[in-house]
Amino acid sequence: MTPALPGASLADALPRGSVAIFDVLAERIRRNVGSRLVTVLVPSSDAPFLVRVFSNNLEQYPLGRADPVEDSIWFRRLFSEREAIVANDSDAIGTWLPGFDSYLEQGYGSLANVPIVVAGTTIGLLNLMDEAGHFTAERLAVLRDELPLAALAILAERR
Numbered sequence: 001m002t003p004a005l006p007g008a009s010l011a012d013a014l015p016r017g018s019v020a021i022f023d024v025l026a027e028r029i030r031r032n033v034g035s036r037l038v039t040v041l042v043p044s045s046d047a048p049f050l051v052r053v054f055s056n057n058l059e060q061y062p063l064g065r066a067d068p069v070e071d072s073i074w075f076r077r078l079f080s081e082r083e084a085i086v087a088n089d090s091d092a093i094g095t096w097l098p099g100f101d102s103y104l105e106q107g108y109g110s111l112a113n114v115p116i117v118v119a120g121t122t123i124g125l126l127n128l129m130d131e132a133g134h135f136t137a138e139r140l141a142v143l144r145d146e147l148p149l150a151a152l153a154i155l156a157e158r159r
Contacts, residue, residue, distance in 0.1 A: 010149065018157035022054040025149045029128065033143045037108065037129040040116075041066055042154055050125070053157050060106065078115045079122045085113040086140065088133045103129065110134045114143065116150045124154045 013020035026038045039061050040054040048069040055061040069075065074096050077083050087093040088110040093103070097111075109132030115122040126147070128135070 014156075018053070018153050018159075021149070021153040021156055025146060025153055026054070026056045028146055028149065029143065032146070033128070033139045034134065035112075035128040035130050037061065037127070039127045040124055040150065040154065041127060042124040042157070043069065053124075053154070074113075078113060078125055082115045082117050082120075082122055084115065084140070085111070086135050087111050088135055090132070107131070112140065112143070114147070116147055116154060118151050118155075123151065126150050 010021070010024055013024045022040065025040075029035050029038055038054070038056045039052055041050040042053050043049075044051045044065070047065075049065050050067045050069060052061060052063050052066040055063060074085065077085055085096050087096055090104055090109060093109075093111055096113075097103070103111075108129040110130055112126075112128045112135045114126040114128070116124040116126055126143075128143075
């Protein structure tokens with residue numbers, strides 16, 4: 001992964017491709033919303049899996065096949081209802097992600113899984129994790145403004 005230059009603009013990233021655009025997205029989220037972990041998942045074109053196409057922590061969350069597509073409340077909420085999942089403590093997270101203990105061991109206590117929707121279709125998920133209580137309504141409102149950039153990065157990845 002080619003890291004974005006500090007302060008790199010979207011105009012600088014566009015000609016370099018999806019990796020550079022994802023780097024700009026992650027930097028903007030870090031600066032404007034705050035999040036220790038930023039990953040992006042997209043549906044696989046040839047298998048019933050979600051594929052991680054971006055991670056700011058490749059050691060713990062590498063690129064490639066990530067999660068099976070299954071009929072679950074989590075999947076329906078994000079892909080069918082196109083609604084975000086926000087959980088700011090371990091009990092709330094456990095409701096959505098059984099076996100969350102491994103995340104707690106990594107120091108994460110809150111998550112935001114946000115669908116990236118284009119023309120009424122969820123084309124991917126923006127997944128953020130941080131300390132407990134981090135994802136306030138104010139931070140989520142700021143995050144909403146970053147979703148078009150996430151969509152652009154996914155569309156560039158598909159090219």
